[in-house]
Amino acid sequence: MSEALTVKNLAKHFVAGDRILDRLLGKKPSVVRAVDGVSFGIAEGETLGLVGESGCGKSTVGRSILRLHDPTRGKVELNGQDISRTSRRALRPARQYLQVVFQDPFSSLNPRRTVGQSVAEPIANYGLAKDAELRAKVEELFQRVGLRADQVDRYPHEFSGGQRQRIGIARALATRPKLIVLDEPVSALDVSVQAQVINLLVDLQQEFGIAYLFIAHDLAVVEHISARVAVMYLGKIVEIADKKSLFESPRHPYTKALLSAVPKADPDAASQRIVLQGDIPSPTNPPSGCRFRSRCPIARAICASEEPPLEIQASGHETACHFAGPGPLATSAAADQIGR
C-alpha cells in the first residue's frame, strides 16, 4: 500500500523569551521542544490516531505537516514530495490535497461570509469550478455532509456546533484531498452530536478514500475511528501500533497508565487503575534519557541516562521503553528507583 503521508524525524522547537531586553541582560532564550523527532506514515485511505495529553505536541505535529508552522527539522512527504521546506508558492498545489478541520468550528468560519461562500472559496481558489457549477458543487457537498442545499446562504451563527463542524468538513472535502488533518474535531461537541460527526467521517473516508490524521485526547474516540494509533508524550512518540494491538496489549507504561485512567461507563469495569504521580514536565527542560521516567512506576537507572529508541516489539507494534512488555504494569516498589 502506498503512503499518503510520510513524516520523518519531524521536530518543531519554539524559542521563548528571546526579546531584546533579555539579550541585553544576557539571558539565554529557552527552547520549547514541542515536537522532538517523530516519524510515522499514513497509508492511502487509512486513519492514524495521534493521542496524548495537553502539551505533548500532537497539535504541533498536525500544524507542522500543514506548514502552519515551519518545521525545525525533518521531512514531511505528501505523495512522495517533501513539503517541509518548499516555498509558499510551491506549496499551493500540494495544499489542494492536504486539508484540515479544527476543533472549534465557530472560530474557523468567517462570521461575515455565508457558509456557502466559505465552502466555495477553496474550490474557486484551485479553479475546480465556477459560477453555476460552483454553486451546484457546494450544494452537493452540503447534502453529502448532512446539511440542506438551501442552507448555503446562511451565516455561521445560524448553525449549531455540530452543523458548523459539518460545514468545516464540507470545506475540507471541497478540493478532493488525499489527507485531512482532523485536530480534535469532535471535542467541542456533545456526546449525542459527536456520534453523528464520527459516523459521517467514517462514511466519507469509505466513499472518497481519504486518509485521516486524527488528533485527539479522547482515547475511546480514537480507538473507534483509527486503524493505527500513535501515543505521544513530551514531543516524542512513545508507542505506535495497530489499533487492536495497542488497545489490547499496550507495551509502554505510559500507554498502560493512560488507558487505565479513562473512566468507563460500566459499573462492573474492573478498576485496576494506575494513577501516575505528578504532572507532565515542562518541554523546555524535559527529563534526561526517557522523558517519561519522572512519572514512570517502573523507571530504573538506565532510564535517566539512555533514551530508549522506538523498537519493533511485535508485528506492526513499536515501543520506546527499556522495559517494554505486554501484561499488567508491575508497580514494583522494589524496582531500582534511581533517577526519579
Next chain:
Amino acid sequence: MSTKQALLSVENLAVTFRTDRGVVPAVREFSYTLDAGETLAIVGESGSGKSVGALAVMRLINDPPGRISEGTIRFGNRSLLSLPEDEMQDIRGNEIAMIFQEPMTSLNPVLTVAEQIIEAVQLHQNLNKREARARALEMLQLVQISEPARRLNQYPHELSGGMCQRVMIAMAMACTPSILIADEPTTALDVTIQAQILDLMRDLKGRLGTAILLITHDLGVVAEMADRVVVIYAGRKIEEAPVRDLLRSPRHPYTLGLLGAMPRLGAVGEGQRLTEIPGTVPSLLEPITGCAFAPRCSMAIERCHGEAPPLERHGDAQHFAACWRSGEVGGDR
C-alpha cells in the same frame, strides 16, 4: 424519593433567564434529594440546565437575568430560598462548598494560594492569621499536593491545572462542608490528572463523609463516582436511578441513546457504527409541547408529541423515568 429526611432536597424548582429573544425556562419541575455522605450525579448535555439546577442551591443565579421562579430548596431544616442573604453567606463555602470546571480562572490570580485559603477559612471560622495559615497547610497536605509548604506562597499561574483543582478542593473542604457541589470538576483536565482528582474526591468523601453533588456530561465519570444519577434533558429530569440500574437498564430512550452514542474503550468493533441521536437539543425559547425528546426519539408515538410524560417509578426499585414507552426501553445492557 424523599421518604426519610434528606440532607438536601430540591423540590419543583423552576429557573428562568430573560434574554433578548425571550424568556428561557432553564429548568422546570426539577426535584432531587441528596442524602448525607452520598454522591448524586446530575448528567446532561450543554444547555440542559444541569449547572443551573445546582447553582440555585447556592443561590448563585444572577437576578437579573436569572430568576428562581418556583420551588423550594431545603437544607436540613432550613429553607434556603427564603433565608436572608447574611445567613445564606454563612452556609455558602461553610456548609455547602463548590468547585468549578476551570480551576485556573476560579482562583484569584493576584493572591497567593495561602491568602486564598486563609480568606475562606477566616470568613467562617474564628481563627487568627497564624492558625488559619496552619489550617491552609493542613488542607494542602490533605489534598496531597506536592511540596505543600512551598505551594502556600505561590500564585495560581505557577501551578498546573491539576494542582489548581487540588487548591480549589482544599479551599472548599477547609470548613468541612457537609455538601460539596462539583460542577464538571475534571472536564478541563487531562485523563491522567482527572484520575488523580477523582481518586482524591473519593478519598475525601470516605474520610470526611461529605456528600457530593456531581454535575457532569461524562457517563464514565458517573460510573466511577456516583451512587445515584439524575438525567436532565431540556431542563427537565427525565430519569433517576441508582447508578448500576441506570447504566445497565436505562428506562428512557435518551439515556439509552447517550450510552449508545459513546464510543467505548476496549470495544474494538471494527467498522461498527455508533448509535446516533438524530437532530439537536431543542431551543428552550420555543414552547415545548409533549415530551421534549420526542422529535429526536426513534420510539416516539403520537401521544409523545402531544402530552408530556410524568416521571413514574419502575418496579419497586428507586428507578424513575419520564417516558410513555419506558416499559419497552432497552432491556439489560
